[in-house]
Amino acid sequence: MKKASALLLAALLAMSALSGCASSGSSDVITIGVFEPLTGDNAAGGELEVAGIELANELYPEVLGKKVVLVKVDNKSDKAEAATAAARLVEQNKVQAIIGSWGSSLSMAAGNIVMDAKIPAVGASCTNPLVTLNNDYYFRVCFIDPFQGTVMANYATSKLGAKTAAIIQEVSNDYSVGLASFFEDSFTKTTGDASSIVEKGNYQTGDKDFTAILTNIKQKNPDVIFAPGNFTESALIIKQARQLGITTPFLGGDTWETPDFLSVGGAEVEGAVFSTFFDKAMVTTSEATKFLAEFEKKNPGVEPAAVTALGYDAYILILDAIKRANSTDGPAIRDALASTSGFQAVTGSTTLDANGDAVKDAVIKSVTGGKFTYLDYVKAQ
């Protein structure tokens, strides 16, 4: 009896080992890793991006005559988990390319892994310059934060006539800290006054109480408050600010554009202004028309978020690069990606610069009537 069960166990183990081999090494499919936060503090952003990637995969399921399979891994909104997740894609799933991640810190955690494995990665909406800097294998289809910071600083000074600003940044998030400092540089340059940033508050991802920072800021009475950061925390900041009687306009970055920002913030986030990548008001390519129509078909009545469009773009850009390289070899795809020029993506014509960053126009949106509405459009520099 004991012997029989031991044999059975051995057989099962052998089978599981064999099945493991069979599923990975096959070469008649192309696997693309989707590296996004599906749980944790950034889950909403990851979900929006995945929606775009999956839509693109449905519309373009093949390249070089092979089926494209998406392998999703959850980086859990955590830098340490992100490194593990990226390593799993590279080593276990043997992906040919990677898309992601929402959140610059998470993308940066994967940087060395994709570089060492020579697997090209295309970020959809990670905007911190450090993601692609000195990394030949990381690209992105969005603009970067020096531009975004300038856009918002210019909006504050020219449209709102702001002379002073306060900054609230999420210190554990590279995106937020980076964007805040680019805003600060640009704002102080425009106002010509180094002390025009009257107060700077720091918080950690996951914090819920911001009353102390806000009470400090209220005392300084700035003209605008710039608070780039994760959507839940940002919504709570604005909510608590309004409850404390602060009526100052709030400005932020692209991460605010998630439904959760509206649901958590409620009536208090009304009037919040932020920069983002895409709106249906700025359709410039036929791909964008197609994307909007297909998205509407799948999600009637829902407006696609900019990061959904970017997820879609990252996917079709990788497919285009594989086609141009006529190979699934990592370095070959990388070279094709690096030479991307005038690619007709949803979010506009995409040309990647020497760092692998896209140069694109920015959209300014605000919250009106419980919805994100198009406000303005800023040309790329």
Next chain:
Amino acid sequence: MAKVLKSNLAAAIMAIMLAIILIYIYSAAAIKMETAVFVQHMVNGLSLGSLFALVAIGYTMVYTILSMINFAHGDIFMMSIYFAFFAVSSFHMPWVLALFCVIATTPVIGALIERFAYRPLRDAPKNSVLISAIGASFLLENAATYLFGGRPKALPDIPVLTRVITIQSVNFQVVSIVIPIITFVLLAVLLNFINRTKTGIAMRAVAQDYEIARVMGVNINWIISLTFIIGSALAAVGGFMWGVRYPGITPTMGVMPGLKCFVAAVVGGIGDIKGAVVGGFILGLGEIMIVALFPGISGYRDAFAFVLLIVILLVKPTGILGSKAREKV
């Protein structure tokens, strides 16, 4: 002085008052803080502190009875906020009814965890129970992620509680005042229950020595279950109020408040219910005041709780109100 402080709640409260007055003088003199701003910070701190206090009582009660740290307590707290969310937004209950529903359902989880994760290990080494507690905590977090999704949910506004009142340019939500009141009422009820009722006496007997208590005819399984039920019910009240005040609910949101409330319980003197409340207030006020007085280090405010924990463990390991550690077998 030290001797008075050791045993006297009044002395501890006096010391806190004195600290507040000193902070006020410092804030007015050194950083020119206006009185209204100072009062605003105090209101913010009191409402945060009383939330910590409600949850900290649960830690301390379980510790008193079983001398174990119930690491799942923060996640029970998290679950209660989800229950509040579903009661208000899916079942459209009026808030009072929703609060009662949350108080009725959350203790079930507490009792189940005790029944299946802790009771089988009652005679096992303390480390096993601790590991089981951490396991229960992960189980709840992952169950919540699986059942409710990883994206944040927002408790809808409850106008009666979230309305903002302005007095002399100090703004606060109704709930900020309701929380401390509820905390003190519940504290009084709980102390009365423990000190005056027969079940309360049984509870104290079990805390002293559950073997002897069993021999004396106390139904210790029921008493221990009851401890978890009361602790979870208090966490549920805290959770409901937390959800009203900070409406972003995620499966991992219980971890940080849970750890901080554990610190509050230790700082106040673990094993002492009044101590947990004192610890909660010290933590809440301290966190807010750190940011108010030293805006430059606002990003390190979470560190306050843990630095305080280290200091207390070094200086007075039994906590502010704690009596000499009672070694249990």
